[in-house]
Amino acid sequence: MVFLTTKMMQRTALFVTLGGLVTSLITTFLPLWKTMNSDLNEVENWFSGLWHMCLYTEEVGIQCKAYETLMGLPMDLQISRVLMLVSVGTGFLALLAAFAGLDGVEMCAGKPDLKRQLLVLGGVLSWVSGLTTLAPVSIVAYSTVVEFWDEGFPDVMPRWEYGEAMFSGWFGGLALVIGGTLFFVAVCMRKSEQRPPRVPNSLPLKHRTKNYLKTEVL
Template sequence: MVLAIRINTQLGGILLSLAGWILSCVTTYVPLWKNLNLDLNELENWTMGLWQACVVQEEGGMQCKDFDSFLALSSELRISRILMCFSNGSGMLGLLISCLGLDCVNIGRESQELKNRLLLLGGVMLWTSGLTALIPVSWVAYDTVQEFWNESIPDIVPRWEFGEALFMGWFGGFFLLLGSLLFFARAFETGSSVYTASTLTTGPGAQNYHPPRRNQNLYFVTTFTI
């Protein structure tokens, strides 16, 4: 029972982390961080991401243009690029390391301490990935709010608003953090009893292990009475 709960918790952590990592990768590359709706021209909308800006027209579809120079970008976009790429890389490493630490994986099964260390290391990488995904998304959202309510800008000037990628980034970051917390919970618990039970049923001595029969005592009592 304890082993089943432990494995299910680990699988839940893997699924949450995988979903968070996918959302984080999508957030990095889609040009949907900011939206700009023009009241004077309702037939076209502008969107912007970390790598390009796009204009969406009802008649001409979507046309995108990559940013020419990395140094020409604002500081928030430059740092957001670096942090999101780091988040994607550390998330991938965290998933690979955490998979090796799962109890349902045969690699390193002889040492429960090694499994716990792999889970702990993978959890640290996933925690770092989630944190570095939340920072740029929240930073861009904060600057967008500040510019939207800036009283020095005339009301007639269009303002940028939240894009769909910001919400994907928030969900992805929280999923990564939650998955890493599940790994931390299983890595720090004492797994001696779990490992002993799994060794008896799956280890080299499993063929020599025979659990006691349920009605063995009842059989002896019946024989003695007769």
């Protein structure tokens, strides 16, 4: 393919990683991880995130309150907080390392080996960022399902359900993993372009002409 060059692959990987990082950052502070509404009072909707608990009513609108204590939170929310912060930090470092390793960037110019190592480092950090985004979202999703189908709660008691932030977190984590994979693909493409052309094993034999000396017998 003519347009699928190493530079194009590098920039595509950087763009996908940036999109995944922004989505994960928004998901981290978005109070829409879980939602709950009651059949007895349909005008009230509850929203739960990693940092806030919100209540929405038609008369007042949305009101949010931060959690008062960290130790009182469920274990899944505590683990999710740490993992999401690690995801944002490693994703930011992945962008810095990968940007320095891009072709056409003045940084580390004249050092192709160092640029290749920076791209590999950016891909690894992007993978770590994606996995540390997918893990907490999946943990909260699992605990939500377990609590929803818990037979110990009365049927009239409202249950927590998935919020929009759950799906944005899965999307952001997947984008970070794909971005890291594209960085590895770009490194492999650069190696193939820098590889010297193959020399054929056997050269074609040239036809030899025999020169005969013509002698005359006297």
